[in-house]
Amino acid sequence: MKTVGEVGERALIAMFTDAARTGPGDVVIGSGDDAAVFVPTGPVVVSTDTAVAGRHFRFDWSSPRQIGARAVVQSAADIAAMGGVPTGVVVSIGCPPTTPVDRILELNAGIVAQTHAYGAKVLGGDLVSAAEVVLTVTSLGVLDGTAAVALSGARGGDVLAVSGPLGGPAGGLAALAAVEHGADRALLAEFSSLVDNHRLPQPDLAQGRIAALAGAHAMTDVSDGLVEELITMSAASHVRLDVESARIPQADGLDELGAALGVDPLRWTHGGGEEHELLASFSPPSVPDGWTVIGRVTAAAPGAWIDGAPVGEIRGWQSFTQA
Amino acid sequence: MKTVGEVGERALIAMFTDAARTGPGDVVIGSGDDAAVFVPTGPVVVSTDTAVAGRHFRFDWSSPRQIGARAVVQSAADIAAMGGVPTGVVVSIGCPPTTPVDRILELNAGIVAQTHAYGAKVLGGDLVSAAEVVLTVTSLGVLDGTAAVALSGARGGDVLAVSGPLGGPAGGLAALAAVEHGADRALLAEFSSLVDNHRLPQPDLAQGRIAALAGAHAMTDVSDGLVEELITMSAASHVRLDVESARIPQADGLDELGAALGVDPLRWTHGGGEEHELLASFSPPSVPDGWTVIGRVTAAAPGAWIDGAPVGEIRGWQSFTQA
Numbered sequence: 001m002k003t004v005g006e007v008g009e010r011a012l013i014a015m016f017t018d019a020a021r022t023g024p025g026d027v028v029i030g031s032g033d034d035a036a037v038f039v040p041t042g043p044v045v046v047s048t049d050t051a052v053a054g055r056h057f058r059f060d061w062s063s064p065r066q067i068g069a070r071a072v073v074q075s076a077a078d079i080a081a082m083g084g085v086p087t088g089v090v091v092s093i094g095c096p097p098t099t100p101v102d103r104i105l106e107l108n109a110g111i112v113a114q115t116h117a118y119g120a121k122v123l124g125g126d127l128v129s130a131a132e133v134v135l136t137v138t139s140l141g142v143l144d145g146t147a148a149v150a151l152s153g154a155r156g157g158d159v160l161a162v163s164g165p166l167g168g169p170a171g172g173l174a175a176l177a178a179v180e181h182g183a184d185r186a187l188l189a190e191f192s193s194l195v196d197n198h199r200l201p202q203p204d205l206a207q208g209r210i211a212a213l214a215g216a217h218a219m220t221d222v223s224d225g226l227v228e229e230l231i232t233m234s235a236a237s238h239v240r241l242d243v244e245s246a247r248i249p250q251a252d253g254l255d256e257l258g259a260a261l262g263v264d265p266l267r268w269t270h271g272g273g274e275e276h277e278l279l280a281s282f283s284p285p286s287v288p289d290g291w292t293v294i295g296r297v298t299a300a301a302p303g304a305w306i307d308g309a310p311v312g313e314i315r316g317w318q319s320f321t322q323a
Numbered sequence: 324m325k326t327v328g329e330v331g332e333r334a335l336i337a338m339f340t341d342a343a344r345t346g347p348g349d350v351v352i353g354s355g356d357d358a359a360v361f362v363p364t365g366p367v368v369v370s371t372d373t374a375v376a377g378r379h380f381r382f383d384w385s386s387p388r389q390i391g392a393r394a395v396v397q398s399a400a401d402i403a404a405m406g407g408v409p410t411g412v413v414v415s416i417g418c419p420p421t422t423p424v425d426r427i428l429e430l431n432a433g434i435v436a437q438t439h440a441y442g443a444k445v446l447g448g449d450l451v452s453a454a455e456v457v458l459t460v461t462s463l464g465v466l467d468g469t470a471a472v473a474l475s476g477a478r479g480g481d482v483l484a485v486s487g488p489l490g491g492p493a494g495g496l497a498a499l500a501a502v503e504h505g506a507d508r509a510l511l512a513e514f515s516s517l518v519d520n521h522r523l524p525q526p527d528l529a530q531g532r533i534a535a536l537a538g539a540h541a542m543t544d545v546s547d548g549l550v551e552e553l554i555t556m557s558a559a560s561h562v563r564l565d566v567e568s569a570r571i572p573q574a575d576g577l578d579e580l581g582a583a584l585g586v587d588p589l590r591w592t593h594g595g596g597e598e599h600e601l602l603a604s605f606s607p608p609s610v611p612d613g614w615t616v617i618g619r620v621t622a623a624a625p626g627a628w629i630d631g632a633p634v635g636e637i638r639g640w641q642s643f644t645q646a
Contacts, residue, residue, distance in 0.1 A: 032559075034404040034543050035370035035464075037471040040363055047358035048413040048461055050451045081357035090371040092459045128373045131454045136415045138371055138461040141358075148360040220357050236355075 004104055005097025009127050015105060019112045020122035036123035038088055038140070045141040045148065047078035053133035061176050062199040064103045068110025068135070070200050075137040076118055077221035077276035080205035083149040083212025084141035088123040089115050091137050094130030111137070118205070146212040154218035154237035154281035156299025161291040163207040163278040166226055167265060168251030170272025171258075172198030178261055191257050203276040207290065211280045214288045219280040225273035227311045230304035233279070242305045243295035245270070270306065327427055328420025332450050338428060342435045343445035359446035361411055361463070368464040368471065370401035376456035384499050385522040387426045391433025391458070393523050398460040399441055400544035400599035403528035406472040406535025407464035411446040412438050414460050417453030434460070441528070469535040477541035477560035477604035479622025484614040486530040486601040489549055490588060491574030493595025494581075495521030501584055514580050526599040530613065534603045537611045542603040548596035550634045553627035556602070565628045566618035568593070593629065 004012065017032045049071065051057055057067045076086040091111055095104060104127075115122050123140070154160075172194040175187050188195050203221070211219055218237055220229050226248070234241045248269050258265035281297050282288075304311045327335065340355045372394065374380055380390045399409040414434055418427060427450075438445050446463070477483075495517040498510050511518050526544070534542055541560055543552050549571070557564045571592050581588035604620050605611075627634045 033474050034401040035368045035407070035462075037366050037368050037405060037407075037466070039366045043360050043362045044367055044463075045358045045360050046411070046413055046446055046461075046463065048415050048447065048449050048459070050415040050417055050449050050453075050457075050459065052417060052451055052453045055452055078357040082360060084358070084360075088369070090369055090461055092371050092373040094373055094375060094457055123369055124371065126371050126373050126459075128375055129378055130373075130375045130457060134373075134417055134453060134457050136371070136373065136449075136459040136461075138369075138413055138459075139358075140367075140369065140463075143360070151356050 002101045003097060004095055004099045004101055007101050012101070012104065013127055016108050016125060016127070019108055036088070036090065038123065040087070041142050041144060043143045043148070045079050045082045045084035045143060046138065047075055048136060048138040049075040049078065050134060050136040059103070064106035065110035066199040068107040069114035071135045071137045072111055072114035073201055073203065073276055074223065074274070075139040076120070076205055077203060077223065079139045079141035080208025081149070081219050081221040081278055082143070083146050083208055083216070083219065084143050085209055086118045086120040086139050086141040088121045088140045089137050090123050091125040091135070092128070093125065094128045094134035096131060097129055099133065107135070149212050149216050149219040149280070151218055151220055151233050151236035154233055154239050154241070154297045156239060156297055157283070158217055158281040158297035159284050159287060159293045160241060160243060160279065160281055160295040160297060161287050161293045162222070162249065163211070163291055164203055165249040165251040166222060166275050166277060167254045167268035167272050168194050168197035169201050169274045170268035171251060171254050171265070172196065174261060174263065174268065175257060187260065191253050194251060194253055194257060197251060201274060201276050203278065207278055207288070210288045211278060211291070214282065214286045216280040216282050219278055222275045222277050222279055223273055225271040226279070227270050227304060227306070228273070229279050230311065233281070234302045234304050238302050240298040240300035240303050240305065241295060242298065245307050247292065247294045249292045325424045326420060327418055327422045327424055330424050335424070335427065336450055339431050339448060339450070342431055359411070359413065361446065363410070364465050364467060366466045366471070368402050368405045368407035368466060369461065370398060371459060371461040372398040372401065373457060373459040382426070387429035388433035388436070389522040391430040392437035394458045394460045395434055395437035396524055396526065396599055397546065397597070398462040399443070399528055400526060400546065402462050402464035403531025404472070404542050404544040404601055405466070406469050406531055406539070406542065407466050408532055409441045409443040409462050409464040411444045411463045412460050413446050414448040414458070415451070416448065417451045417457035419454060420452055422456065430458070472535050472539050472542040472603070474541055474543055474556050474559035477556055477562050477564070477620045479562060479620055480606070481540055481604040481620035482607050482610060482616045483564060483566060483602065483604055483618040483620060484610050484616045485545070485572065486534070486614055487526055488572040488574040489545060489598050489600060490577045490591035490595050491517050491520035492524050492597045493591035494574060494577050494588070495519065497584060497586065497591065498580060510583065514576050517574060517576055517580060520574060524597060524599050526601065530601055530611070533611045534601060534614070537605065537609045539603040539605050542601055545598045545600050545602055546596055548594040549602070550593050550627060550629070551596070552602050553634065556604070557625045557627050561625050563621040563623040563626050563628065564618060565621065568630050570615065570617045572615045
């Protein structure tokens, strides 16, 4: 099997360019030139996210295709969290020259497939030599007539709602880690939906647009864990946020996995992260179908509260502090 | 001195956000939310570029501020090469937790200063833990009424021109390498302008816009070395490109450095790269002031020729093959 170093940058970029061209398109100039050109229909939303091997993903825990697709989900979730629709991505891949070419082509295939699944285009990218695999996806999107839904718009009297169940990816990750530390591998089969949820979260990002159209006041995606997102939104909006644990929708199987591992599943729903489900604040009558109300917004001193107590112990994931 | 790991991701991102806010702005929502929102005046140009410590730059050869600024130059040059004007960047920084905070803040200061020097904004970013310092800059720009200048538009009868002198960054790099291998350090003082040119290339990227307004048929920036760019443009435009070495403008001091190191300076002007000067094809009467004609375009079998011979030995820089 050939390595990236043997095949070379130019040949690989040409393969990426071919792969990118399999999608739908209104791109004027795409991959293969100095830059891509696209014609937006209005204000443009942009966000960038980096995932590093061994830290944000592991090749022995996920397939290259899942890893590539997940990087797109993570980046596109930030576009959805503004009420935008992803229209394009640019991708930078760093990898050691010894990396098998097939691994990088599969990674790219995951990026392309997930981008096309959103109706978006791979606009271009870069490929460089690095000590480890580093994936940076920059997503671009459009707002299509609604205002951007910022973090800062939550108001007293609003309710807080989430677009889907929480805790799945963190549960799946815990199962993988438990097996690595000696638990029976049968755990992975028993809780395969949670493990798959870690490998490739499947948030319904179309809910971002739906929330914006419904007049959401503030929105973010749950990337660092619910508690961290509550703290961030509370600080940005200068409001108090109160959540009731019992109302948080939980990924299927989380209680059973918690029992198997001797872990309180609230640790995963409160502090997990990387779900990329959306958390938004709405005026009560405007919560869209499919969203679950988990708490309320009060015009009071900023702070995040769960079950009547300020959040404390269960905190989310940060790249450095828990690395 | 504190490390990045001690200070943490959130505190650092807050510092980055403050630094980004020092610039000019028509950004609706910038750093600090899930994504940034900006209102383009027309078609949007986007390009991404990654630089890796030890490979694309060295902290013992350049200051963190120069390294940050250079990453912006490299990315913005791709926007200029389409005839665009950079309007914003998003930046991802990966670094080991043990990295001194000051180094990353200086790196960010270089990014912010160079972005503002282009009249553009730092729209957002990401900060992650990685084995080495990895910088990804994604630049966004606008075309302001002209069509994008693609690589594929060169036509028989055109002339080829460059926006500034070549070979400087490669010469500076050669001087740094020579000193590392035992040459007298005085070399660095004697050829400081070339060394500075490596540390922070200063292409006049406004020439990209000028070339587009003058009706350039094809354009790229010289990032991989003149010969590689000729090959790329020739293949994209299906034309033969002929360059005369004697017409290529050379960075000041390159002959003297070549004599001092026993290297033919054409190696640097032909194969250097990372100049980020622009190479464009124009109908002869429309070459703008400040550009230097170095060759011609013929409607013939694709190929790049220098001084009447097909390019061969002196090739440019690729991330993997020469790493």
